[in-house]
Amino acid sequence: MLRRMKLPSSQSWSRFSDFVRTPSLARSVTGLLVLAFVLLLTVNISTFVMIQRTATVNDAIEHAQQMRRQSRTVLISMLNAETAQRGFLLTGRSDFLTPFEEARAEREPALAFLEEGAAADPTLRAPVAQIRRLSDAKLREMEATLALAREGRIGQAIQTVRSGEGKRYMDELRQTIDDFDAFKSARIAERTRVSERAAMMTVVMNAITGLLVLVLALLSAWMVRRYVGEIQHAREEVAAINAGLEDMVRDRTAALTRANEEIQRFAYIVSHDLRAPLVNVMGYTSELEQAGKIIERGVAEAEAEREVSADIVTAVREDMPEALGFIRASTEKMDRLINAILRLSREGRRNLLPETLDMTAMARNIADSVHHQTEAAGAQILVEALPSIESDRLSMEQILGNLIDNAVKYLDAGRPGEIVVSGEDLPGGWVVYRVADNGRGIAARDHERIFELFRRSGKQDRRGEGLGLAFVRNSVRRIGGSIDVESELGKGSTFLLKFPKRLILSEPGGVL
Amino acid sequence: MTQAVKIIMVEDDHGHAKLIEKNIRRANISNEIKHFDEGGAALDYLFSAEILANGPLLILLDLNLPDMSGTDILEKVKADDRLKRAPVVVLTTTDDKVEIQRCYDLGCNVYITKPVDYESFAGAIRQLGLFLSVMQAPEI
Numbered sequence A: 001m002l003r004r005m006k007l008p009s010s011q012s013w014s015r016f017s018d019f020v021r022t023p024s025l026a027r028s029v030t031g032l033l034v035l036a037f038v039l040l041l042t043v044n045i046s047t048f049v050m051i052q053r054t055a056t057v058n059d060a061i062e063h064a065q066q067m068r069r070q071s072r073t074v075l076i077s078m079l080n081a082e083t084a085q086r087g088f089l090l091t092g093r094s095d096f097l098t099p100f101e102e103a104r105a106e107r108e109p110a111l112a113f114l115e116e117g118a119a120a121d122p123t124l125r126a127p128v129a130q131i132r133r134l135s136d137a138k139l140r141e142m143e144a145t146l147a148l149a150r151e152g153r154i155g156q157a158i159q160t161v162r163s164g165e166g167k168r169y170m171d172e173l174r175q176t177i178d179d180f181d182a183f184k185s186a187r188i189a190e191r192t193r194v195s196e197r198a199a200m201m202t203v204v205m206n207a208i209t210g211l212l213v214l215v216l217a218l219l220s221a222w223m224v225r226r227y228v229g230e231i232q233h234a235r236e237e238v239a240a241i242n243a244g245l246e247d248m249v250r251d252r253t254a255a256l257t258r259a260n261e262e263i264q265r266f267a268y269i270v271s272h273d274l275r276a277p278l279v280n281v282m283g284y285t286s287e288l289e290q291a292g293k294i295i296e297r298g299v300a301e302a303e304a305e306r307e308v309s310a311d312i313v314t315a316v317r318e319d320m321p322e323a324l325g326f327i328r329a330s331t332e333k334m335d336r337l338i339n340a341i342l343r344l345s346r347e348g349r350r351n352l353l354p355e356t357l358d359m360t361a362m363a364r365n366i367a368d369s370v371h372h373q374t375e376a377a378g379a380q381i382l383v384e385a386l387p388s389i390e391s392d393r394l395s396m397e398q399i400l401g402n403l404i405d406n407a408v409k410y411l412d413a414g415r416p417g418e419i420v421v422s423g424e425d426l427p428g429g430w431v432v433y434r435v436a437d438n439g440r441g442i443a444a445r446d447h448e449r450i451f452e453l454f455r456r457s458g459k460q461d462r463r464g465e466g467l468g469l470a471f472v473r474n475s476v477r478r479i480g481g482s483i484d485v486e487s488e489l490g491k492g493s494t495f496l497l498k499f500p501k502r503l504i505l506s507e508p509g510g511v512l
Numbered sequence B: 001m002t003q004a005v006k007i008i009m010v011e012d013d014h015g016h017a018k019l020i021e022k023n024i025r026r027a028n029i030s031n032e033i034k035h036f037d038e039g040g041a042a043l044d045y046l047f048s049a050e051i052l053a054n055g056p057l058l059i060l061l062d063l064n065l066p067d068m069s070g071t072d073i074l075e076k077v078k079a080d081d082r083l084k085r086a087p088v089v090v091l092t093t094t095d096d097k098v099e100i101q102r103c104y105d106l107g108c109n110v111y112i113t114k115p116v117d118y119e120s121f122a123g124a125i126r127q128l129g130l131f132l133s134v135m136q137a138p139e140i
Helices: A002-021 A025-091 A095-118 A122-150 A152-160 A164-306 A312-346 A359-369 A371-377 A393-409 A468-478 B014-026 B038-047 B050-053 B070-079 B098-103 B119-135
Strands: A354-358 A379-381 A390-392 A420-427 A430-437 A481-486 A493-500 B006-010 B033-036 B057-061 B088-092 B110-113
Touching: A002 A025, A025 A095, A025 A122, A025 A152, A025 A164, A095 A122, A095 A359, A122 A152, A122 A164, A152 A164, A164 A312, A164 B014, A164 B033, A164 B119, A354 A393, A359 A371, A359 A393, A359 A420, A371 B038, A379 A393, A390 A493, A393 A493, A430 B110, A468 A481, A468 B119, A481 B098, A493 B119, B006 B014, B006 B038, B006 B088, B014 B033, B014 B119, B038 B050, B038 B070, B057 B070, B070 B088, B070 B098, B098 B110, B110 B119
Parallel strands: A379 A420, B006 B033, B006 B057, B057 B088, B088 B110
Antiparallel strands: A354 A390, A420 A430, A430 A493, A481 A493
16 A cells, blocks of 8 residues: 555656756746746735835834824923913912813823833833923922912912922923924934835835746747747648658559569469470370380380390380370479469459458358368368458458368378367457367478468378468458468467458459 | 362461471361461461462461560451451460450450360360361452
8 A cells, every 4th residue: 555655656756857857848838937936926925024014114103103292292281281380370260270180181191101102112211201200390390389379378389480490390391302202203204214215125126026027928938839839840740741651651552563463464474484385395295105106016016026125125115104204294293383373373363352251151161062071081160150251252262261171181080170160350350260170280390381382281191282371371461361370280270360350442343 | 169278377386386287187187287487477478469369268376476466466367358257266375364355356266275285285176177177268
């Protein structure tokens, strides 16, 4: 299980590393796209960071502005309180004290806000503490005068005001708050500038990246276009080569057909011309035989009268008839061979006529036709159900007939003969037929030879010219098939025939 | 039969010619046999004044001649108004059906294939002799 899990992953890894190592268009395009994607991602991240930072800066600026406002609130509340204090001291009317209380109430949250801000920023601690101290002191001074006034000691209260202590506190407070304000303003300006620069940078970077991505996209598009162009070109080339190949095959086939026809014609002419001298050899051999008989008669007459030399008697009665016998036998054999070549060439020029053939019936007919031979030999022929074929009837009959004849002819006398004809359809539009026997078999070195003209194999105890299998192979090839033999000497032979299921001729009735 | 039929034999193979003549004689045919071993000479003779003036003849023709095909001679003979009545016996080794057909189409009267087997060869010639002995050759 582990192996099965690992195998594909290691395979895909090696495929991936191959892909990376091998320079190819797919690799370049993929690289460009990955680069563009990385650039876009970088820009996105930096923009996001920029936005975050800008938001932070804006918050800080907002806070600083609030600090400024609150410091102003402290000052204003103190001024309001002072105004109320002076009014009360002048008029003694208690309604002047309400604004004082209001001012004091306003001061407290403002101060608290400032102190909170200062807690986060150490640089602000000193001024804020100063503001608290001075405003506290001023408040205390004002409360003291008010207390004196409420007790009726107005003069003493005015004296306190007049001493200028309160004014001094107030002046210092004003100064401190002005400084604080200026400091804060400068800081806001600084932060705004930094923020603007960063925003500018982001814009520029975005623009550059956008441009780069555009360039990368154009580059990939160009490469893909070029690649498609190359593929198109290659395809056209292949198509052209293909067309050329078809033409070549047609030319070759035509040339082969021509060559084949020439050979057939040649064989025909040669065998005819060979026949003419043979007519003479045979004719004059007969004439010599006639003359020999006359001489023999003369010798017999001479013998009746006197002693005849033994040499003459031997020459006339033995040597001459023997010589003539050999001449006659050889000439007859030569005639048979020439006739075989003629038959072969004539067969090669016969028009083929494809039709659907019931091969089982055909094989049974052939088996029946050799019935008396098989019966005499104690053999039997078993014809299995054979697939049909669309081919030339005469060729198929000759092929099967010849093979079955051979099987019957070369049975092994030592065991009851059994010949089996079988066959089946093969994928790809082919049919195979088998003629198997348990006869004497063929030695391996003769497996090719037996198909050659005038060649025979094994014990020469049967009549024959060595033509049958040569004819069979010739016919098999003519109808587009092939023939093979599997055999072991002393065990039996199987002849394998392979044919196209449908014989298609290049021209109707033509020669393959 | 006012005049003996003359036999014109066109045969390039002297052996064949001699065998044919021998067997014709054996069939007791004593007519004059004129032998040519070339098509050209045979044609010259056939179209000469001697033949045109004299009467009936029969042509024995081989097809494979060195200078022309026997069918050429056959064609010329059958195209001539006077000669076309002369019977033509084609005597050759060729037993190709197409060739035989062509000879009959051109007007050959008898087609005999020379068998290699001498007995049948002699038999065929003797039968031809018998045929010649009963044949009434037309006047030319």
